[in-house]
Amino acid sequence: MAPVTERGEEMYALVERLYPLCRSITGDGVRATLDIVGEYIPLHVHEVPTGTQVLDWTVPQEWNIRDAYIADTAGNRVVDFAASSLHVLGYSVPVAKTMPLSELRAHLHTLPDHPSWVPYRTSYYKPDWGFCLTQETLDAMPDGEYEVRIDSTLADGHLTYAEHVVPGQVADEVIVSCHVCHPSLANDNMAGVAVATFLARALAEETPYYTYRFIFAPGTIGAITWLARNAERVERVKHGLVLACAGDPGALTYKQSRRGDAEIDRVLRHVLAASERPHRVVEFTPYGYDERQYCSPGFNLGVGSLTRTPYAGYPEYHTSADNLDFVSPEAMADTFAVCREAFAVLDRNRRYLNLSPYGEPQLGRRGLYDALGGRSDTKQAQMAMLWVLNLSDGEHSLLDVAERSGLPFDTVADAAGVLHEAGLIKT
């Protein structure tokens, strides 16, 4: 477990660095985030100009913010953006006014049920401004005048996203996508960004079968922009995972692709079940993270979503309580491990054709079968060979063989390797 723990600690350290930045769907916060990730893995950063048409959408103006606060008449900052990037409504237009609390209230967002938490709110597509604060802070604010200041700009600029590619033996791709647009929320989604980053690093140490493409992009508009700009590449995307909420203490949840029987769905179901971890597998819904876009009916990609506690499934979701205490090195290491296992299965999952399909080939002659007959304890490796031979009719994958035989996938894949070497099966 030592290397896992070490990697867990490294991922957690990355989350710690990324957490304080004020991200949004555009702007310098995203750029700063990608700069840090770029210290771990090389990134290809794309800048897409405001106004660019992307599918049914248009790249919006770029939003940047320097300062924001609500101050009382004594000049004390009651709410201060410097304390947390959550305090300002995302994409707030600039404002500099003095107004009574009664008028200000319409711009204040709190969580009455969790009076000490700050909510996360945005208004990307309707010009608005506002502050998010604890209910306790609001309750303590006396009536009277307040100075309200948001020093932000909304101007033509760019939408920023990045890619990292691990070349494989084939051009067919697996995409791993995570959103990088949320401000100071740890589980949603700096934990996902950290797990993706370290997956990319681990894959680079080998030459995987598939080409793995990591996409770091703002939610919704970022995935839509990537899809709009990669129309021809989409045909090469055979499998994919949207990674989010990768560090909370809950059990893993795999949300299946829209297809429900895509290979990635079967692989994740198999790996999670075989691992005997507590976990949940849920049906696709057209809500959540960017699987919404990858699984829109026109694309209908084999892309599922792996989270721990899923989207909106925990009280800390989209609040200041989704902080560095809410995520752990152990949870991230566990998410990482399952992704690695899933990619390993995906990479070895082939369909073979038995070249000697009439009767069993004589394995003994080839040194692949016990010489002594009559014993009742046949070895697992031998059983795996018989299963691979029997089901290698071009219709069954090695995952089919593993599931039908009840044997571990690795045993089955190893048996296929031996048979392939002996010239008994071909791809």
Added chain:
Amino acid sequence: MAPVTERGEEMYALVERLYPLCRSITGDGVRATLDIVGEYIPLHVHEVPTGTQVLDWTVPQEWNIRDAYIADTAGNRVVDFAASSLHVLGYSVPVAKTMPLSELRAHLHTLPDHPSWVPYRTSYYKPDWGFCLTQETLDAMPDGEYEVRIDSTLADGHLTYAEHVVPGQVADEVIVSCHVCHPSLANDNMAGVAVATFLARALAEETPYYTYRFIFAPGTIGAITWLARNAERVERVKHGLVLACAGDPGALTYKQSRRGDAEIDRVLRHVLAASERPHRVVEFTPYGYDERQYCSPGFNLGVGSLTRTPYAGYPEYHTSADNLDFVSPEAMADTFAVCREAFAVLDRNRRYLNLSPYGEPQLGRRGLYDALGGRSDTKQAQMAMLWVLNLSDGEHSLLDVAERSGLPFDTVADAAGVLHEAGLIKT
């Protein structure tokens, strides 16, 4: 609930009027029945001559009866047709004899297990005569001579059935079929006739999507006659319901069509489950009511059967205990309500095509999406729009969307309406 109760009372009043008539598969009892129904909805009455070949069958001679009795030597009528139309074996040939009880017994039908009930028996296709009476009456009859008289005629004439059509927006049809051949039995099937009549009246107040055809015909031979005379129309029959036993106190039972996955089957299953009524859904069997004919393998129509307690499923079935006390306004109103809900779903159940299938269309721009982001309580109407967009690939109906999403069908259909109006989907 007031209007439902009022309609229930109206339906019950119709059953009260129809109940005493002596119906059979032909004859003036059927005509009188249709005359009364015709006071509620306009009927097109068909008269098909004796001897007409209909599929594998031939329209039989017409049977009419004026009087029938068994009298003792003192002239007292021990069994009297005037008291109940059940007392005579249906299609009895005329008889006027005096005979000892010992000889008469072979023509007497009783229910020893229910000694105070009169059974309902017929002999349509084998010339015979007989009386049905209570076991108590039979037990009280002393040995000796009895005068036996059945003043009936079996002669060339016609088979009578009727249709009522509610024109829809399309020529594709939904048939609602109920048998009108049983004499004084309330649940089987004057309750079904009453519910069908009021369904026709309710549908006429709107222009439904489908054209609804109500068929009031004698069992078996009537449905066969209708099918024989409507060979070309059958192709337009997309869905159908056989209505029977619509007024007893039992829970609703939907018997699926032979296909088992016809749209009507899915609709009824959905509506009954969504209504949270106690109910049963059962497989098709080639026995029961006229679904036997509509679902014969050559036609194989999408026609199911809705009853409360099903065919032969209650002790009162085909006895004098199936009387006006056995049916209730409440039960008929409940059957009526489920039919209405089912027709409403059927009428709105369309397949749409998402015109913007690559990624999600930007609903916010069109005023269809919350401006404020980040909240975890997304509205049901919004979820319904996302589901309709995601599944509108030409393969999924709105009922599919409702079932896969778990959202109410109406919410889904309303969302489809909004999206259709916004030009985002088409049929």
Added chain:
Amino acid sequence: MAPVTERGEEMYALVERLYPLCRSITGDGVRATLDIVGEYIPLHVHEVPTGTQVLDWTVPQEWNIRDAYIADTAGNRVVDFAASSLHVLGYSVPVAKTMPLSELRAHLHTLPDHPSWVPYRTSYYKPDWGFCLTQETLDAMPDGEYEVRIDSTLADGHLTYAEHVVPGQVADEVIVSCHVCHPSLANDNMAGVAVATFLARALAEETPYYTYRFIFAPGTIGAITWLARNAERVERVKHGLVLACAGDPGALTYKQSRRGDAEIDRVLRHVLAASERPHRVVEFTPYGYDERQYCSPGFNLGVGSLTRTPYAGYPEYHTSADNLDFVSPEAMADTFAVCREAFAVLDRNRRYLNLSPYGEPQLGRRGLYDALGGRSDTKQAQMAMLWVLNLSDGEHSLLDVAERSGLPFDTVADAAGVLHEAGLIKT
């Protein structure tokens, strides 16, 4: 039950005669076995020369053995082949040596967990020699010199197998295959041989629909040889059963064919379920008996395997405890009865076409339907006719009808016979 018991006793008597012989995959033990079976049913015996290429295999040299023993220095035979054919490793090369126990041990096979049982071991394809003995005998052998003698020959000769054919009304075949290569093991497989022999005798008393071919051949190499020499016949093999372990006290186990939905699979599932015997139905695995060869992907025949306790599923498996006490006349009679029932269903299972598929044909006119209407207790035979008519669309077999209706197969098949005679259905 008397005839069954008598047949059970006869089968047991056959097992008693066959049990002592020393069989292997070639040699005079197989010939002697087939000679005895040939006294019950005529056999066509095939002799295939050593060196013949059969699929991926080659017919090996023929093995024969006259004597074998381990004797102590006093000349006492500590282990003696004359006492049990299990004592010598199958296919042992000849040996005549004196050696210390320490050297001999590498050639001795025991069952430490069952110290009083002798294991069954072979070395067909790697030249070797050895003895099988009880652990108790081994423990009692003092260190010191032993005379070791195996008077066997391995020389060019033949592989022997036999066939018995019961001609049917059609050339399509059902094969019943059982292995005849195991030495003194009663359940595995002299019980299977006996049940097969008596099935052949019983079938010969009638003319079955299918042609039944019984194959008595050594395991693996025998089935492979049969398949290699019957390439064109294989297309006519529609169904099959591998019979083994037919006499132990356990419940019946049916192992499905590789297809899983072959007709033989459905028939055995149906017959076992309908019989209300305790039983198990298990999935195909590419291990066990000669279903491994018949169900190799190139052939993929509809061949299942019927056993009582399955392959390697009991401690006595492949040991001296699989003796005449382990099998019983009752168990063999029970296996026999299920095979008979299965063949009866298979032979009657046809697809019919309703010649009057539009509406129900008028059964009453043809004397096939109760004249008296209205009763709620419809006869099973009448229901079976309605079911056969309704499902005879060319897609449903009589077994489908039986399963969907819940009626006994025989009732359904009898109804089909009546309808066929009436000209209402055709094959």
